[in-house]
Amino acid sequence: xxxxxxxxxxxxxxxxxxxxxxGPDAVRVExxxxxxxxxxxxxxxxxxxxxxxxxxxxxAWERDVTEQxxxxxxxxxxDARERLRRLPEAIVPKVTTDIRTDLAIREWARxxxxxxxxxxxxxxxxxxxxxxxxxxxxxxxxxAEARAMTAFSVWLGGHLIAADHHxxxxxxxxxLVWQRLLR
Numbered sequence: 001x002x003x004x005x006x007x008x009x010x011x012x013x014x015x016x017x018x019x020x021x022x023g024p025d026a027v028r029v030e031x032x033x034x035x036x037x038x039x040x041x042x043x044x045x046x047x048x049x050x051x052x053x054x055x056x057x058x059x060a061w062e063r064d065v066t067e068q069x070x071x072x073x074x075x076x077x078x079d080a081r082e083r084l085r086r087l088p089e090a091i092v093p094k095v096t097t098d099i100r101t102d103l104a105i106r107e108w109a110r111x112x113x114x115x116x117x118x119x120x121x122x123x124x125x126x127x128x129x130x131x132x133x134x135x136x137x138x139x140x141x142x143x144a145e146a147r148a149m150t151a152f153s154v155w156l157g158g159h160l161i162a163a164d165h166h167x168x169x170x171x172x173x174x175x176l177v178w179q180r181l182l183r
Contacts, residue, residue, distance in 0.1 A: 006038045008046040012096055013055050020100040024054060024108050058118050061105060064096035066125045072119070080136035099159045127152060133142050134181075147181050154178075 002076050018026040029050060033040040047053045072090040073083045091097050109116040130148035138144040154177050158170065165173045 005045055006036055006042045011043060011046055011053065012056055012060050015053050016060065016095040016101055019057055019104050019108075020095060020098055021104075023104050024112075027054060027057065029053075058115065060106070061096045061101060062118065062122050064094055064116060064123055065091070065102070066129075067093075069097075070129055080133040083134050084130075084151070084182060085178070099156075102156065123152075150177070151181055 014032050015027050017113075018028075018035075027050065029040045029043050043053075047056070050121075069087070069090050075084050075085060076083075078086070095101060105115065105119060109119040118127060125146055128135060130144065130151050131144055134144040134147040134151075135141065138147060154174060158174055168176075
């Protein structure tokens with residue numbers, strides 16, 4: 001009886017987990033196969049080599065953190081403020097949308113110009129979208145830009161800040177920031 005092949009998506013998902021945990025150096029065929037409980041031969045059925053997998057990891061990340069999030073927000077309609085309020089909930093919890101994956105890719109981009117270019121493209125798309133939403137109710141372009149940058153910075157950097165918020169939970173502080181941004 002023929003053994004079923006491990007689906008391509010499983011290799012990508014496991015690769016993203018390894019990337020989030022240890023950066024691109026942690027994405028190795030044999031450890032991925034062990035994690036999946038399969039032989040490494042199945043890897044080569046889907047990918048020509050490790051570089052091909054790394055490219056697919058970046059593709060999955062880019063798709064999941066940009067276009068799919070924007071599509072979810074836009075599909076429910078509403079004005080710009082309503083879409084901005086829904087934005088955090090539109091990020092479906094996946095390995096690709098985990099902040100650890102984003103941070104691992106940012107670190108990788110410091111050493112690899114191709115990854116840096118991809119990161120610039122993704123961040124520019126994210127900022128363009130935020131900017132367009134804030135511009136819908138901010139008459140001043142500078143105000144829309146500042147709010148977009150603040151929103152993006154809070155999403156990305158909020159996970160890195162370990163400060164005490166004087167009795168408030170970090171989620172409460174993020175909510176206060178969003179309330180002010182949406183005025």
